[in-house]
Amino acid sequence: MLTLHAAPAVCLTWDAEPLADGGVAVEGDRIAAVGPLAELLERFPGARVRRWPGTLGPALVHEGPLPDAPSPRERVHEVLKRGAAAVLAEHATDPGVRAAAGRVGVAVLERSRPVAIADTARADLAVFAEDGRCIATVLGGRLVHRRA
Incomplete structure (x- = not known):
């Protein structure tokens, strides 16, 4: 099932300018698309939508x-x-x-690497609140941590 992870701000990299009201479409363990949420909702009308407060970006x-x-x-x-x-x-x-x-x-x-959200990349995502606390972590398209 395709899932749209939506947030008021989406960063493709943590030093990039955030995309306002964006989303990341995840199919299986891969990123299917990234962009404005309205466009993703139109493109994937049957998708499950997870709306997150805060900023969504790469894990x-x-x-x-x-x-x-x-x-x-x-x-x-x-x-x-x-x-x-x-x-x-x-x-x-x-x-x-x-x-x-x-x-x-x-x-x-073996060594650190840059993190980014990109089409067809493994769907490793994180959502952070304004105070820096992690709200959710997604690994390979699976929600593995969610702050209550």
């Missing part, structure tokens, strides 16, 4: 040590709660952490 790369938590699964979840879809290998040396990351779809990278 981040967590570049530091993983947060402390009681288990590897919870350590990875703490990264998701910060809007990240990837961690650096140097901070994910524990086999349990790597296994937990793999199960949920968090990438383990």
Whole structure:
């Protein structure tokens, strides 16, 4: 099922000028289209729409040590709660952490990389409130974190 993630502001990269009242169409684990929400609603009339407050953009790369938590699964979840879809290998040396990351779809990278929303790219998205808190994280088109 195709899902439109909509927000008052959508950033293709975090340093780009935001698109007002934009959206990202996600089909499966890929980005199908990005643009003004009105155009996406017209193009994909049967899509499920998730409306988010805040700014929607590409999920981040967590570049530091993983947060402390009681288990590897919870350590990875703490990264998701910060809007990240990837961690650096140097901070994910524990086999349990790597296994937990793999199960949920968090990438383990040898080095950091730029993040961007682009057509046909993997649908890794994050939504942030004005105060910087992560509202939601989407990995490969799946909602994996949502702040209550």
